[in-house]
Amino acid sequence: MGESRVRECARPECTRIFVDRSRGGKRQWCGMEECGNRIKAANYRSRKSRLTATGV
Ligand SMILES: [Zn+2]
Secondary structure: OOOOEEEEOOOOOOOOEEEEOOHHHOOOOOOHHHHHHHHHHHHHHHHHHHHHHHHO
């Protein structure tokens, strides 16, 4: 199928546009290594810092 989905990266700080070629169009970020991992790392970090903040 020649279906192409042009999307905007789900990361707020990123304004890049990418073509989602994955099945089902589940892709949310322009690049998993660039933005996908950063979002995951940010979530993990905020959770961790929150724990340390309340722990101390
Ligand atoms: Zn991005």
